[in-house]
Amino acid sequence: MRRFFGRPQGLSEEAYIVTEREVHKGPLISGVENPDPDRSDDYVMVKHGTKEYMVSYPVGAITSGIVTVGAVRDQCVGLTGVEPERVSLSCGGKILREDAAPLSSLGIGHAARILCVASKATSTSPTGSEPAVIVDSLDSATPSKSKKKRSKKKTRPASPLPPSPAPSPQPEIKKLLLTPFQQIEAVWEGIIANLHPLVNDFLQNPPADADKRADAHRSLTETMMGELLKLDSVETGEPEVRARRKEVVKQIQATLDSLDAILKPT
Structure with a gap:
């Protein structure tokens, strides 16, 4: 394969x-x-x-x-x-x-x-905690005396709010x-944005422990293989599409060679 x-x-x-x-x-x-x-x-x-x-x-x-x-x-x-x-x-x-x-x-x-x-984002609220609820004195089933007195006061009319601005057109x-060419570019841009930072970090600072180093190598290699599978599913009827896919595959090949070199004994 x-x-x-x-x-x-x-x-x-x-x-x-x-x-x-x-x-x-x-x-x-x-x-x-x-x-x-x-x-x-x-x-x-x-x-x-x-x-x-x-x-x-x-x-x-x-x-x-x-x-x-x-x-x-x-x-x-x-x-x-x-x-x-x-x-x-x-x-x-x-x-x-x-x-x-x-x-x-x-x-x-x-x-x-x-x-x-x-x-x-994952939820950081403590388990079992409940949000604070503010109950209006007029809605309380058993209001205190002070609340009853306040409820008898005449309520002032609220000041009119200024009209909301018209929403901007969205x-x-x-x-x-996606066209075949766009599918290839999407795979490559995803590799650049998501995988290359991880690969560079591994190449520059490989784990000292051999098992951890092997696990990191396997994870990155399998992820790159998944990107190659995506490229293999792209229809390449046009010459420029075939050429672009070949170029991206070559770049992935070079990255995988660099990953393999880390595991080779010095």
């Missing part, structure tokens, strides 16, 4: 003004370099797990620097239902940390692909099926 694979294998924010310092000088890391001026909208593709979503914005919102990392993170919070601090975004192997940074200042343009990783979110 290892031989077969070559190795076991939003606009709700205020407009953000882009200063000269923030203008991206280099090539785009993801997106379209010269988007069609007659396009109907700007959008980014957000990949989360096995699903991919198209998040659309008005034309020019991404390329002009209005859409920020924070705006995309807010959309991912709505998609995943977890807290913003537990949403990790990356694009082209680059982690997107600064919420105030416009996408365009990071080399991310119209039609870019962004990987979203969201982890859910971008349209569509679920799309």
